[in-house]
Amino acid sequence: MPRAIVARVLVAAGSVVSVGGQAIGQAGGAAGVPPVAPAPSQPASLDQPDTNPYEGRVVTEIRFEGLQRVTETFARNQVRTTAGRPLEWRVVREDLRRLERLGQFKDIQAEVQVNPPPDLSVAVVFKVMEAPIVRSVDVVGNRQISDEDIQNKVGTVVSLIAGVPRDEYQIGAAQRAVEDLYRSRGFYQAQVTVDESELEESGNVILRIREGEQTKVTLIRFEGNHAFEEGQLRPNLLTKEAWLFDKGVVNDEVLAGDASELVKFYRDRGYLDARASHRIQPSPNGREAIITFFIEEGSLYTLRNVEVESAGEIGADPNAPRVLTVFTPEQIRGLMLLKPGDVYGIKPVEDSADAVRDAYLKMGYVDAIVAREERRDPDKPLVDLKLIIREGQRFRAGVIVVQGNDLTQQKVVRRRIAVKPDRWLDGLAVKETEQRLKSSGLFNANPAFGRLPTATIQPEDPENPGVRDVLVQVEETNTGSLNFGAAVNSDAGVSGIFNLTQRNFDIADMPDSFDELLRGRAFRGAGQIFSLQAAPGSEQSIYNLSITEPSLFESEYGLTSSVYFRKREYDLYDEERYGTRWRAARRFGELWSAGLSLRAESIDLFNVNPGAPVDVFEVADRHELTSVALDATRSTVDNRFRPTQGTRLEFSAEQVGAIGGDFNYTRLSGEYLVFVTVDEDFLGNRTVLTWKSSVGLIPQDDESPVYERFYLGGRSFRGFDFRGIGPVGIRNDTGLPGTDHVGGDFMFFTGIELERPLWRDFLAGVIFIDSGTINDSLSLDDYRVAAGFGIRMYIPAFGQAPLAFDLGFPISKQKSDDERVFSFSIDIPF
8 A cells, every 4th residue: 555645736936826825836036037946835635625726727748757667658547637638636636546556656646847937838747656566475483274274364365475566455454364264273362463674674574473372162151141041042152162072262253143143042032122242251371261141131022913914916006995815814813823922033923924925825826925014012022013915916837847957857857846837826836846856866956066956936928917937947966976885883793885876867778889878978867766785794794786766657656676685694593685676656645655565585594503493493594485565654754864853654564475485474564753853952953852663563373484573672672682682492402492582473662762962963962761572472571671872973974874872771671681781883984
């Protein structure tokens, strides 16, 4: 930045000029005496009026003095004062500002020189002092943050690099950027200074850093909170106390945001006048800090009355009465979630307005607007709410246009479009369409990598009134994945994982060339799912190939076929089976689905221990098994990977031996799960109660082989070993009762689990009670109960399944049961 920008006026001999009442110059002598050399006036700053004693005189010359590095041509291009035209002092001052903004000059002056009489013209001289060049930019004193990180931070804020003119603003901005970087890393007392002597002498910008101690938040306190406890307020803060998984960084911007979130938390719960601030109290050595949030709660507001009125329609007669035609005011109040007498919170009010608008959208009024006005009682904490509604016109859906699907077939996209042509245009179905496309896995669902799927209602076509088309735009993404990983499970040992998946497979799209295959242009586009899995392990190995067609012949039915090979090593024998499974399924509405399955397997038991139960020897060696099964599922869960609310009911009836094989029996099973959110913090982290019940029954006695019976234990019944409860068999070698479990024809299990977030969305704690039994027949005898606790770690890079670690302790057990306190499950992709 220039240190001085000055305008001077030089006058010639023989003239007397005054500016502001002061004499600036006067005549030199009698006629014939040479004129006196021009004398400079007092400097005139840019803050003075845009006037000059020689305003209007002709400019005969424009000169630059002091240019060295900057070319005169470049400087002249910035100047609007022109030779041969009258002097305009305002333009000269604007020229100074333009030269200043170049950032090339340390000092700029403009002088007006008056030529001797009788010539009354003037010359304008721009005298400049060029800013020194930055020779280098260096950082010293940084030990905790690398030079590269500092340079990257500075580069995102300013253009302070070697070879550019020195700019005090840029240098100051660089200082602040480095200090902000240190504060974000917990060095709250870091200071950055510039070596001024080095800068003046050599042009080197040296940022000297005094890092100080890393400040960690050791305690967060709240003062003034009466309505809510600290445990309810803490989850709203991004600032955390330092511990194992959090550095506890002190950051002013984050703290200011935390105070705003606390205010929002209170306002959403009816405390409309709430205010919050914070104070940082560092320790004497600067290593620790106590953060205190001060809260003024104010009064709790209540909704007193709800008024509903029409805003009228666009283009309607302003003198005509404004009335609602779709819903009555009473119906509008019924649609609202908030009722008179309820706490008046901002979020419930917004949700109520959205519920009213959703009702209009559902019926085809896609332009409906629901505005609200709030009137507070001046003396009492009461609020009157007015909803002002513009209903708009009702429309039908026209043409559904799909764009952006280069490889994916149109039919695959249209399966996920909830809007139906020629029906009333359902605005909620438009939103649902976007959500279906995002969750399909076929299109880009991350805004960082491109455009998200959109469904946009188009303007009304004047030639087709009352009808509006819908434009669906998608951006295809990579639908194939190749994953390597490992799994460690207390029930199945260690295994490696190789998984090749294509979610947009097309078995009929044969490649026209090898190049097309390599570029991923073949076997794609029909929305089928292809999966190849190989998981060799220490105790269990699984190899599986499957293809799923979600819409067989564009019908409501889907078909899945798979072939597989599985090998499992148990304590008393090894089991090996290979086979195929085919399943046709159909959805019935949004909740129900049902399927018909065919199974054919070849099963071999080998390496049988001589002391194994008789039940094992009865089915040793290879046997064939076939079955037909019917299953039905009803699900209302909100998330299939991490549900927080809803229920899921499954039922299956399988007839083994219906189409041949070595066995003939019926296998019935069912499972019911309930998910209830019992608490939710402001950040959306939910405490979830899960209740699970399952039952299984094989009505025929002694008909099912040992490897098809029901088992409990391990991860399915914590506190007991894998397959560690239930009936025990007769030893084959001695004919005496043994200690090895052989499964049962009846199984019952019920358990509850409470999962509560411990740290953000990453770590959660659980407490649980598992109970149930396994018997030879339908009976609840020998009932077992176990209780315990554990942790869940949700790491996105490791997939959807959490890392689970549990400690279970039997409360009610039998003598033949095998106990195991610790159980775990870990899946880690490479």
